[in-house]
Amino acid sequence: MSRSGVEDAGIPVIDISNPSSAVALQVLHAASTFGFLFIKNDGMTIPPKDIEDMFELSREFFKLPRELKAEYAIHSKRAGGNNRGWVSMQGESLDPEGQKQGDPKEAFNIAESNPSLQPLPSPLSSSSPLISRFQASCHTLCTNILALLGNALSIPSSHGGATWFATRHDQTLGPSGTILRLLYYPSTTAPKDSQSIRAGAHSDYGSLTLLFRPPGNAGLEILKGDGSWGPVPVNPYPSALSSPPILVNIGDLLSFWTSGTLKSTIHRVAFAGGEERYSIAYFCHPRDEVKLEAVPSKLIDEFGKSEEIVEEMERQKKTLGLEGSGNGVALTAKEHLDRRLRVTYGLKE
Numbered sequence: 247m248s249r250s251g252v253e254d255a256g257i258p259v260i261d262i263s264n265p266s267s268a269v270a271l272q273v274l275h276a277a278s279t280f281g282f283l284f285i286k287n288d289g290m291t292i293p294p295k296d297i298e299d300m301f302e303l304s305r306e307f308f309k310l311p312r313e314l315k316a317e318y319a320i321h322s323k324r325a326g327g328n329n330r331g332w333v334s335m336q337g338e339s340l341d342p343e344g345q346k347q348g349d350p351k352e353a354f355n356i357a358e359s360n361p362s363l364q365p366l367p368s369p370l371s372s373s374s375p376l377i378s379r380f381q382a383s384c385h386t387l388c389t390n391i392l393a394l395l396g397n398a399l400s401i402p403s404s405h406g407g408a409t410w411f412a413t414r415h416d417q418t419l420g421p422s423g424t425i426l427r428l429l430y431y432p433s434t435t436a437p438k439d440s441q442s443i444r445a446g447a448h449s450d451y452g453s454l455t456l457l458f459r460p461p462g463n464a465g466l467e468i469l470k471g472d473g474s475w476g477p478v479p480v481n482p483y484p485s486a487l488s489s490p491p492i493l494v495n496i497g498d499l500l501s502f503w504t505s506g507t508l509k510s511t512i513h514r515v516a517f518a519g520g521e522e523r524y525s526i527a528y529f530c531h532p533r534d535e536v537k538l539e540a541v542p543s544k545l546i547d548e549f550g551k552s553e554e555i556v557e558e559m560e561r562q563k564k565t566l567g568l569e570g571s572g573n574g575v576a577l578t579a580k581e582h583l584d585r586r587l588r589v590t591y592g593l594k595e
């Protein structure tokens with residue numbers, strides 16, 4: 247297969263429909279080198295029709311007048327509390343040190359059902375079966391990827407084996423910070439300068455992120471090893487893959503948990519023509535009470551403490567306010583997320 251168009255970030259597409267140890271190693275390789283991978287969409291894991299319908303719903307929602315969306319403001323009681331609800335234009339900054347203004351985008355965060363969905367405005371409320379089904383299929387995919395990572399990291403069966411990570415993300419056992427996020431970037435015609443950015447350079451917070459973009463949607467870029475930005479196409483092999491593959495990336499929590507073995511790669515959304523833009527992200531997190539203790543994997547122990555990894559762990563500790571502490575700090579998943587949200591939204595405890 248040859249890759250399309252301009253030089254892209256070279257992220258591999260992996261078919262996990264027959265999960266073997268060889269497939270698990272491909273996933274581990276991509277997760278530890280790029281921090282990004284594409285999963286071939288077999289049409290069943292996440293039905294393409296549900297993806298289309300979610301985008302249609304998102305378009306309808308963001309068209310609503312501002313006042314209606316503001317009734318469900320992020321963190322408000324009406325929206326169901328912390329990290330749920332609507333984020334207004336410039337309402338958050340993903341790169342607080344590098345940006346004077348917040349990102350020129352809107353978002354709506356939907357948490358997992360507990361036991362039903364958070365209060366939602368119309369038209370989201372009338373589509374709750376679609377939303378719940380989409381969340382469930384996203385979670386299944388995350389669980390399958392986590393099981394492949396557990397397999398490739400050779401977690402001994404005495405410690406739970408390949409499902410070590412997956413069971414810690416089992417939503418039937420308790421709440422988690424997992425969020426489905428609808429994103430909308432209104433069109434902008436006059437960028438102030440060529441450096442205009444629609445979502446600031448950042449790494450994600452959780453374990454795994456699934457990212458959906460409609461065909462042709464440009465702008466996403468990842469920071470490459472040589473310091474340059476590489477575009478991430480929606481479908482790297484359009485002639486071979488009728489449905490775009492699902493983009494997956496490793497978040498800071500999983501990188502921190504694996505002592506940097508899995509890579510949480512910095513990415514951003516560049517201006518790219520300034521057309522109206524929609525995307526949908528599923529941020530998967532372990533259950534709140536899960537302790538981010540050492541992963542029982544010899545491979546992680548042996549991965550080596552290269553200068554690059556030591557630096558990366560220092561960067562992550564700084565973001566978490568853990569500078570100077572040893573590697574033995576075992577935060578819970580909830581503590582990890584709360585520390586990150588405090589920085590993004592300027593939240594106080």
Ligand SMILES: O=C(O)CCC(=O)C(=O)O
Nearest residue numbers: 429445450466515525527
């Ligand atoms: O909109 C996109 O394509 C990416 C958004 C993103 O990286 C994020 O919300 O974490």
Ligand SMILES: [Fe+2]
Nearest residue numbers: 448449450513
């Ligand atoms: Fe992101």
